[in-house]
């Protein structure tokens with residue numbers, strides 16, 4: 049139930065720090081070791097290439113998961129949109145492992161791929177919020193998200209739970225392969241949970257930013273590079289689906305290859321700057337759009353911030369920034385929808401789980 053909250057979406061955004069703490073508890077032994085099914089560990093270690101299959105927000109979490117698995121566990125990863133996979137099935141590696149990411153565990157597009165790859169005899173792991181769901185029952189292995197029921201159609205806490213579980217999976221695989229890591233994943237996730245809480249306490253600031261940047265606009269752009277780009281895709285999906293503002297997430301470096309033509313006087317541009325190695329280049333992209341009239345704001349991270357940034361996120365481990373940078377984007381979408389008197393929890397034309405292909 050939503051209790052004192054006006055909408056499930058806002059409640060679910062606020063629950064995110066608790067979900068991260070729950071995930072830490074569920075995936076940790078009393079001796080502070082990672083606790084993952086040994087069979088999953090073996091399957092990950094045995095695979096020479098991981099194929100992540102998902103739709104919508106879960107696909108966006110998969111893009112972040114790819115970075116974790118490649119950077120930490122040194123296994124190549126491909127991320128595919130479920131509905132596209134069958135038409136252009138890539139040449140598979142010798143020992144593929146399929147990882148399905150699905151909040152509901154019922155998405156028909158993902159299930160169609162699962163059925164197909166099981167027929168081909170390949171192993172599958174499902175990461176889902178609903179144990180016992182179709183995708184979880186039909187896969188060989190399951191990891192639970194422990195996010196609690198997600199009621200709002202727009203996915204929020206499931207996205208961050210997916211990213212946290214993918215981080216744990218990547219670290220566990222790295223350990224299984226004997227790769228030394230220079231950080232304690234659970235400690236870093238605990239820092240993330242605190243950072244999320246600091247952000248969910250800043251609703252007034254974010255509501256104010258929404259009024260300043262998104263009150264009357266028909267479109268908006270989110271720009272970022274590297275990890276930030278993937279979070280921009282998620283931020284723009286949130287804004288589209290609940291406020292009906294036409295929004296797109298772009299890779300900063302691609303702007304000059306076409307998209308910048310769309311920038312007009314007052315076009316809102318929301319830039320993420322959480323990564324040291326692209327801090328300079330994303331900021332020059334912002335200057336480019338501002339000089340063409342854009343109404344741009346920068347959301348940066350402590351340590352990388354500059355004077356005029358609209359919001360500075362608390363510092364977290366560089367790989368885990370999506371878990372915190374997405375929170376203000378979720379809130380921007382929420383307040384934009386409120387402002388436009390849209391039905392936040394039940395946006396038009398959408399269903400919570402999409403059980404048709």
Ligand code: F6R
Pocket residue numbers: 103104105106107149150151152153154155158201202203204285286289400401402
């Ligand atoms: C967006 C959203 C959808 C779902 C997509 C996949 O907020 O909720 O894009 O992420 O339909 O659903 P699941 O994760 O249940 O497979």
